[in-house]
Amino acid sequence: MKPLVADLVDGAAILRQADPADYDRGRALVDMGAVLIESVTPARVSATVEDGQRQRVELRATQRGLEWWCSCPPGRGGAFCLHVVATAFATWRRGSASP
Numbered sequence: 695m696k697p698l699v700a701d702l703v704d705g706a707a708i709l710r711q712a713d714p715a716d717y718d719r720g721r722a723l724v725d726m727g728a729v730l731i732e733s734v735t736p737a738r739v740s741a742t743v744e745d746g747q748r749q750r751v752e753l754r755a756t757q758r759g760l761e762w763w764c765s766c767p768p769g770r771g772g773a774f775c776l777h778v779v780a781t782a783f784a785t786w787r788r789g790s791a792s793p
Protein backbone atom coordinates (compact mmCIF):
# COMPACT_ATOMS: atom_id res chain seq x y z
CA MET A 695 0.00 0.00 0.00
CA LYS A 696 1.32 3.43 -0.90
CA PRO A 697 1.95 5.91 1.91
CA LEU A 698 -0.46 8.83 2.11
CA VAL A 699 0.41 12.32 3.27
CA ALA A 700 -2.74 12.44 5.40
CA ASP A 701 -1.60 9.36 7.31
CA LEU A 702 1.82 10.88 8.03
CA VAL A 703 0.78 14.25 9.41
CA ASP A 704 -1.05 13.31 12.58
CA GLY A 705 -0.34 15.51 15.62
CA ALA A 706 2.19 13.15 17.14
CA ALA A 707 4.24 13.01 13.94
CA ILE A 708 4.29 16.81 13.80
CA LEU A 709 5.48 16.99 17.41
CA ARG A 710 8.29 14.53 16.79
CA GLN A 711 9.69 16.46 13.83
CA ALA A 712 9.35 20.08 14.93
CA ASP A 713 11.30 22.29 17.24
CA PRO A 714 8.90 23.31 20.08
CA ALA A 715 9.06 27.02 19.18
CA ASP A 716 8.36 26.27 15.51
CA TYR A 717 5.55 23.95 16.55
CA ASP A 718 3.82 26.75 18.49
CA ARG A 719 4.38 29.35 15.76
CA GLY A 720 3.24 26.97 13.04
CA ARG A 721 0.09 26.15 14.92
CA ALA A 722 -0.59 29.87 15.40
CA LEU A 723 -0.19 30.40 11.63
CA VAL A 724 -2.74 27.74 10.78
CA ASP A 725 -5.15 29.12 13.40
CA MET A 726 -4.80 32.56 11.76
CA GLY A 727 -5.79 31.09 8.41
CA ALA A 728 -2.34 31.78 6.95
CA VAL A 729 -2.17 28.45 5.13
CA LEU A 730 -3.59 28.12 1.64
CA ILE A 731 -3.58 24.53 0.43
CA GLU A 732 -3.04 24.78 -3.31
CA SER A 733 -3.02 21.23 -4.54
CA VAL A 734 -3.56 17.88 -2.94
CA THR A 735 -2.97 14.40 -4.17
CA PRO A 736 -2.80 11.41 -1.84
CA ALA A 737 1.01 11.48 -2.01
CA ARG A 738 1.71 15.20 -2.30
CA VAL A 739 0.41 18.44 -0.80
CA SER A 740 1.55 21.89 -1.85
CA ALA A 741 0.61 25.05 -0.02
CA THR A 742 1.39 28.72 0.42
CA VAL A 743 1.93 30.06 3.93
CA GLU A 744 1.61 33.79 4.52
CA ASP A 745 4.11 34.75 7.23
CA GLY A 746 5.02 38.33 6.44
CA GLN A 747 6.53 36.84 3.31
CA ARG A 748 4.78 34.22 1.26
CA GLN A 749 6.44 30.83 1.59
CA ARG A 750 5.86 27.79 -0.56
CA VAL A 751 5.66 24.42 1.16
CA GLU A 752 5.50 20.90 -0.16
CA LEU A 753 4.81 17.68 1.74
CA ARG A 754 5.36 14.32 0.11
CA ALA A 755 4.60 10.82 1.29
CA THR A 756 7.39 8.41 0.41
CA GLN A 757 8.25 4.87 1.34
CA ARG A 758 10.67 6.33 3.91
CA GLY A 759 7.97 8.48 5.47
CA LEU A 760 7.13 12.14 5.21
CA GLU A 761 9.40 14.43 3.20
CA TRP A 762 9.06 18.19 3.14
CA TRP A 763 10.37 21.34 1.53
CA CYS A 764 9.83 25.03 2.28
CA SER A 765 11.05 28.12 0.47
CA CYS A 766 12.27 29.88 3.65
CA PRO A 767 16.02 29.66 4.45
CA PRO A 768 15.75 27.03 7.23
CA GLY A 769 13.25 25.07 5.15
CA ARG A 770 15.56 25.05 2.13
CA GLY A 771 18.18 23.60 4.45
CA GLY A 772 15.85 20.75 5.29
CA ALA A 773 14.41 22.05 8.57
CA PHE A 774 10.92 21.08 9.65
CA CYS A 775 10.17 24.81 9.92
CA LEU A 776 7.08 26.59 11.21
CA HIS A 777 5.64 26.75 7.68
CA VAL A 778 5.94 22.99 7.32
CA VAL A 779 4.28 22.60 10.74
CA ALA A 780 1.45 24.90 9.62
CA THR A 781 0.96 23.01 6.36
CA ALA A 782 1.06 19.65 8.12
CA PHE A 783 -1.57 20.87 10.58
CA ALA A 784 -3.78 22.20 7.80
CA THR A 785 -3.47 18.88 5.96
CA TRP A 786 -4.20 16.93 9.12
CA ARG A 787 -7.28 18.99 9.91
CA ARG A 788 -8.46 18.65 6.35
CA GLY A 789 -8.58 14.91 6.92
CA SER A 790 -8.21 12.39 4.17
CA ALA A 791 -6.14 13.90 1.37
CA SER A 792 -8.32 12.83 -1.50
CA PRO A 793 -8.11 14.91 -4.70
Ligand SMILES: [Zn+2]
Pocket residue numbers: 749764765766767768769775776777778
Ligand atom coordinates in the same frame (compact mmCIF):
# COMPACT_ATOMS: atom_id res chain seq x y z
ZN1 LIG B 1 9.57 27.60 6.13
